[in-house]
Amino acid sequence: MAHIIKNTANAHERAVERVGQIAIVVALLILGMTASSVSALMLEKNLNELTDEANYIVVGNVKEVKSAWDDNKTNIYTNVTIGIEKVVKGKKIEREVIVKIQGGEVGDLKQWVEGEPEFVSGEKVLLFLSREDKGKGFILKSRFQGKYTIEGDRAINKELNRNISAKEFIDALQQRNKDPLYDVESAAGNEMPAATTTGCYYSYSDRKWTQILGGNVYVQFYKNVPDTWSTSVDNGAFAWNGVAKFSFQDHGSTGRGGPIQDGYSTVCRGTIDGPGGTLAQTTIWYHWWWPWWIAEADIKFDGAESWYAGTGTCPINQYDVWNVAAHEFGHWLQLNDLYISSASEETMYGYASIGETKKRNIYCGDIYGIRYIYGY
Numbered sequence: 001m002a003h004i005i006k007n008t009a010n011a012h013e014r015a016v017e018r019v020g021q022i023a024i025v026v027a028l029l030i031l032g033m034t035a036s037s038v039s040a041l042m043l044e045k046n047l048n049e050l051t052d053e054a055n056y057i058v059v060g061n062v063k064e065v066k067s068a069w070d071d072n073k074t075n076i077y078t079n080v081t082i083g084i085e086k087v088v089k090g091k092k093i094e095r096e097v098i099v100k101i102q103g104g105e106v107g108d109l110k111q112w113v114e115g116e117p118e119f120v121s122g123e124k125v126l127l128f129l130s131r132e133d134k135g136k137g138f139i140l141k142s143r144f145q146g147k148y149t150i151e152g153d154r155a156i157n158k159e160l161n162r163n164i165s166a167k168e169f170i171d172a173l174q175q176r177n178k179d180p181l182y183d184v185e186s187a188a189g190n191e192m193p194a195a196t197t198t199g200c201y202y203s204y205s206d207r208k209w210t211q212i213l214g215g216n217v218y219v220q221f222y223k224n225v226p227d228t229w230s231t232s233v234d235n236g237a238f239a240w241n242g243v244a245k246f247s248f249q250d251h252g253s254t255g256r257g258g259p260i261q262d263g264y265s266t267v268c269r270g271t272i273d274g275p276g277g278t279l280a281q282t283t284i285w286y287h288w289w290w291p292w293w294i295a296e297a298d299i300k301f302d303g304a305e306s307w308y309a310g311t312g313t314c315p316i317n318q319y320d321v322w323n324v325a326a327h328e329f330g331h332w333l334q335l336n337d338l339y340i341s342s343a344s345e346e347t348m349y350g351y352a353s354i355g356e357t358k359k360r361n362i363y364c365g366d367i368y369g370i371r372y373i374y375g376y
């Protein structure tokens, strides 16, 4: 099964770069920018799976987007109020529901959570939803994979580079049992231009760690993982060292958990969503100074997965810590996930597989990306 590492950048900021096309990166350090992009290393779901797993598929309008701190004041979340227009799948649903998204913006602090999509007030959307285990809220199935924006007669998922007829899409979802969605999806085609056709790829968030006068940037991280994981986590970080004016430094072990906004950038293992789904997730906090200043970054591995922490050949039934760590640390650098298949060799490619180790070593686009951001 494919696993995804996914990182959605803000639609306006996301720019998949072809090597050499440096000018394409437009610095969107614009006052008033309300970026909040998210991604997570997840399993890729095809539409059939997503449709079967979702309790509800709805079309609706975004009425309100409201972020707040959680009760412990350690994480920001966002409640998105959706006015339901049409129920494509599911029974009995309120006319208005709240979908809870991780991350958001409160005061001058923004929390970015890998894999979580952005919502804009007034936006028309098609959502794959499930009710939360506890409480009245809803959650998106498979994060960014479960959100489409309806623009005119099109259903669009920019992260997946998918732009299809909304009517055909909704008809197909309703016909799920008779008419395999996969065929419909293929027939509808992908009408959005691919970012590029060949070469090396990267996508940059347009933010960076503070770099004084173009000097070297050192970012320290702490680990709260089993001792046996230590080398593989380090290897993932150090995969990015030595090719640009940027270095990760291991500052040892900590008892601190994560992701918690506490001033310590940590790597930990904890609960995310049980086996499958999301494998690991990066969270980044930004202060709204000029430009968005990176306050902290944290990585959490899903403890429910079966992990291989060695440095040899990863068994085919386990996920490789080093492989996943290298991808997640790439987000700390401010590189985004890539989803085009031609970028599949890059460490920042947004999907991963069980037994996979090819992300352990960064690839050409990864190198171009870090060099573009920090120089070399």
Ligand SMILES: [Zn+2]
Residues within 6 Å of the ligand: 005, 006, 007, 039, 040, 041, 114, 327, 328, 331, 336, 337, 350
């Ligand atoms: Zn990612």
